[in-house]
Amino acid sequence: MNTQRFWSWFWLILGTIYFVVPLIATIDFSLRARKGTLSLDAYANIFDDPKFFESFTFSAVTAVAAIALSWLLIVPTAYWVHLKLPRFRPVMELLTLLPFVIPAVVLVFGLIRTYSMTLLNTRTGGWVLLTAAYIVLSFPYMYRAIDTGMRAINIRTLTEAAQSLGADWQTVIFRVIFPNLRVALLNGAFITFAIVMGEFTIAALLAQPAFGPYMNLLSSSKVYEPSALAVISFALTWGAIGIVQLLGQGTGQKQVGGPR
């Protein structure tokens, strides 16, 4: 084995140890709720907790709402930019990249300051702001996925074909463009889902009963259950991103970043 191969393996193994040990430790810790033996007690306690299901459902519903609205905002806009206003593409790219520049804690700070007297005074206002913030967080992933998807299909030909068959613009968007973007849409959806389900910063600072704040709250009163939650959360992320990677195979799409 030459030196280059040796060092390649060396750093790989060192990195693998660093990546794997915390996973093993978390799983191990989550199984130690009963003294002296391994058990699934921590998981049972979590599944017995009605707050777990409430917060999980809350986050899942919010994620689905954010995904649907993000699709409705981005697809027609990206379609319009591709078809009619290609010169606006850099503007769109800049706008959809802004969520990377504005940290979540700053975004929620600005939202609270801007809407404290209006939206936040109503019962559902907090949830509306949370969903809006998640839509903003989804922009970089959603726009990039959809933009790449639109480059791959010839939307001008599709549009002209549909129009020559008598379709109005709603039919074009919802029955021609949307179905042809399936992979891109699902791609953006699953990344958004993974991000929203683990998101803590915005939900906690808007005092919303989401899954992230629930996880954090649990850690102040319980010892082993947080590890079980971390395992569940990791499995969830793994599932969502795994689907994205299956969908994206061969398209060369990559996505980076997440909720810090």
Added chain:
Amino acid sequence: MTPTQQTRPIQLDRALNFWRDRSWDWLGLLPFLVFAIAFMLLPATSIVVRSFQDNAGHFTLQNLFDLRQPNIVSAYTVSIQLSLVTAVIGGVWGFLMAYGITVGGLPDSVRSLLLSFSGVASNFAGVPLAFAFIATLGRLGMVTGWLNSIGIDLYDNGFNLYTFWGLTITYLYFQIPLTILILAPALDGLRREWREAAENLGATTSEYWRYVALPILMPSLLGTTILLFGNAFGAYATAYALTGGQINLVSILIGAQISGDALQNPGLGNALALGMVVIMAGSIALYSWLQRKTSYWLG
């Protein structure tokens, strides 16, 4: 549609484009723009505006001067140090691993496994990541226990997961995978011919790296480091969940300001957030500038 289009003089084309600008096509962007303004640009702008206002709404620079308070200066210092340290360590370590799966000749199965894992791990952050490291290196953690059993007490030797170096170790869990995801394609872009050409001219391996590969990779290496810096600088959830808000970072300070006006000065809170945006925007601008330089070589 119009066959004469190619033969039109450029000036006329420009004039026509200008005229087309006056069309109502931009109305199609309105829903997105309204949303982006309402929930992204307006909140961001309000932070900028309010940074320059006192409590009565008059113009002032006092908030920016107040940023010199010792606890704020120290929050910025610690945030920047943490981001720098995790960016450099994560960048170097990630580079070495990305090198292994690209140029280094590790098997393809290892490559795809590592890239898949990196995709997941770069998204595995926040509260669950903090829990994972508490289970690993916390006082009751597995590795702490192992080291205890061979006679090394981490916590007696000054280590504490809930301080700077604990956070550093934890942040690396998303910084290294992010580096691998970004650098693997850049390293793939190093052409075999470049190396062969260098070797034909009598260059040794270290000379090839010193004079050919590293200069070509430098923009993407620096760019990655900057991205990692911003990534760590904006982080809130991981640090909060790990330390319970007990570490003095800018993001934590802003969170405390939201929860209960910890600085007892709303304007100062805005200035604090403004400083964060300025640093983030500066680093991303630098990143995209370096990106353009790289794509020139690797395009």
